[in-house]
Amino acid sequence: MCTRGIARRPFCSTYPGQALHMQKNYGWMWVFKMLKARRVQILGVFALSVLEFIPTLLLPLFTSAAIDGHSYDWIGIYALGGITLTALLLAPIVSQKNIALTTGLGKFLELRVQKKLFIQILKHDTDGHEMSSADILNISEKAKAIGNFSMGAAPGFLLSVVVSFASFILMIYYDVLIALTVAAISTIASFTVMKQRSKIVDEVTRLYAKKAMGQKILSHLSYSLKKIKAQALETHFYNQWSSAVTAYATANVLVSVRANHANITMQLASRLSIFIIVIIGIFQVESGGLTVGDIVALTILATNLSSPFVAVSGLNRQFQEANVALKDLTVLFNTPRHITNRGRLIIEGQAHFELNDLAARYGGLGSTVIEGLNFSFPPKGVIVILGKNGSGKSTLLNILQGIKRDYTGDVLLNGHDLKVYHAGKLNCAISKVDQDPFLFSDTIEGYITAGITASPDIDRLDEALSFSDATEFVASQAMGLQEPLREGGANFSGGQRQRLAIARAVYKNPEIVFFDEPTSSLDVDAALALERNIAGWAKDRLVFLVTHNLYSAKIADLIVLLDEGKILAHGTHDELTKTTPHYVRLWETFTREEARPNPK
Template structure:
């Protein structure tokens, strides 16, 4: 096993360490279970020598009873050891999945920009199960079958040492064979896990975007793409099966050769000594009983390598750096004064700048609109305020204090966000409004927020009112209804800073007018940043910032900017070419 693989496996076994007492007990029971095969082989000697040959009546009565008791004992120890090890395995899975999920919710937004959802879900579901195979199921086989082999070999040496030596000769050959296929199995399994991420990713995309797939006739394209990754996954699985099966068959062939040599030596060769019929049958029985555990010990290598490859993938995710939170400043409720000072940002060192020397300030309670062409950096600017991303240089202050000085949870408690794509969870309307820090909000407060968001009218018509499930991603509701629930969520949070990121751009004109009143109520008394494509929604803002290629090229009120005949006026003309621009 390579050094890195051994390090991953040792780290994996650390998850078993908290359960060392039940693990030790299960291991002892497995050792006892391993001895039962040798006991069965040992019973063959008196059964033949004293039962069939000597016709001893006491032994004739005793051997069947001992056989029954032996298999009852074997059944009890087998059940206890398997149950114990599986109990540990499910605990390991629970712990690992919990750690992975806690890591996922604490990773920065930039991490999700680089990794597909399908790959992350595959790690959380599929890879963890593979790890369980390595941490407990494979260990069960290693311990139980190793003891079985040891006890059977010991019994064979007691019967005839010369014949048993054959197995000591064949052992190193088997070990070399197992070692030679380990690296191949590990590499194939790593590629299989990557392939499973691709399969999950494509399936999720096709299911989530099924309306687009149908509308644009993309069924054949999606099926072809899925068939390609599906074939790749099948091919890799068959490579693993071929490697694993071939190694098992070679081990069995070596065992058969050894078996044939034993029969020849026992019957023809003088070095075998003088053995009775009972000794010979007992020896052959022990040899036959050796084959299944040897086969499992060989096969377990594939499972072990699968688990190690999966563990490497999981530990890579667990070792990702979470969001940095070095702030110490507590904040119950901010006043809401925001300042940007020469802020620069790019998504990667090799990427072009998205924001360049952005500077502006917003007083508490003011509304600032951020407009510009697509790709000008509007949403990126807003994402810097809750620290979804970190600026490359420059400073952003809240109430005169750098955002990095605030504790991250306290900073985000000051901000409510209503975006173009409303995220609703597969839960009730009430739980989607009272989400996160507001989950214990009183029922009356939830209803009040829904009323202010103009949402109670349609909520009352739902089958269970506020207790109606909204479905996956809120698909049981219309776009306007989802938007009003998002506004109610922001109202209930009652944060001093509000970010509206294209909050009405996905709605038709009628829905937009109905929601605009709810947004105006939401904006009252709050520092508000409105990111808008429709300029008609920002005409009453206290200040409008015009971004172009990541720079603030204009700033002022609506009438002032029109009078300048600059970027803003050009954008306004593009949207309202059929209307006369009013004089400044």
């Protein structure tokens, strides 16, 4: 929850505005450390897997004994048969419990990874490192491969290796030559498969890239469907989506073909092993070295021996998908983050901003939008920022709010560099209302109070709604305060969305408020009434207001006029009308436009 006050980190010599952290490798050791928290369940999976594979070792022994019964004690054969049958009957139950346990571990691992990913995205430093919605969806989808591999294919593969080794020992007991020959064939085939590894990695990387393209288009569709229709862009976006989906399907086929090549290689090795066993076995049976039962047992054991080598072909794709995901997560987790120190500096009602030679560019590398600003703002009152489009108004607000940090010069807040303030605490002391405000899916009550108070303060909520003149329209909703908000507030008009955003800002009761064209969707009278409320509210806090409505400038405590990224003039309305011709022209143009009769 946000509480009044701003936390400041202690003196630090790192790059301002970014967290100092060592580059970490979020590889398989990171996954192993997470799984250590569930070591008991891991041991349970191992124990159940051993029980599950016991029948595969007992079956060849019983088969050999049963076929060559004249060479064995029949009581022992029946006993071995009973044990084998019991193991076979219990195997499905053991397998079901094992699947339940591994599924639970997989979900645990996926949840840990997704939580880490979500927190990292929330802490992401957006200056020069913007992530699109498609990028976020893509990396989240990739991350699922880690759990799928770690607690899906990997445990079974590891236990099949154990069974394979045990089968190899039993094969040596029966015949050393056959055992070594089959092991050699499987090993050679396995190395052949592994040589395809780099090609599979490349195809998996391309597969994710094609999938991201499709997600990007769907993201545009979900957020901008009305605008797409309004501009008759349906065919354009359909063609883009169709191309992306076709490319993804093609890439998916190529990955499957690569994996299938490996599968075919291992199947060939398995069949060749059986052929070798039969050929060598014929001579061994004739010479009395082996029995028919031994040949059958060796055939079954050879299948067990080659099972991990066969499995590695299918496992390779899953491993590469998980490996690519871990590499991408390592890159993301090591990108710059907002500072997360815990120093505290409480601001009680006043916030004094000072600019020293401030300059900024679009996107950090583009053309200059603000240049050489030197100014000291008052600690409270309404400060109106005026200027034509591109003069740097919104950029200045983003800098003062702490959103844009890739600037040069200094921005001081109460004498301390703004870049060394704790971003989270700073945001708790700030409210901002944009021309097109961000409304997330919730109820009206939930939207206004989320992240501010643990439970809704009804009196405070009523005051906020009254302030923004939203009481009447909220009451007119079928469910009142519990009326659901669709994504982006799609079920409300632009003016209603702005009123709700202003109500949230007022409910938050911040020290600093930024309004960027907050009444652009309201009629003139409603906008003026609301801005008068803002003027009264600003008596004990600092309020920045960007507006094209110059009537609002008349009630401002200070007007700052920007032109081409520089402060052209500052003062009250009365002062500027006497000293600044540029402001006089703006005022005359505005009043002339307002006086012009509306066309019928």
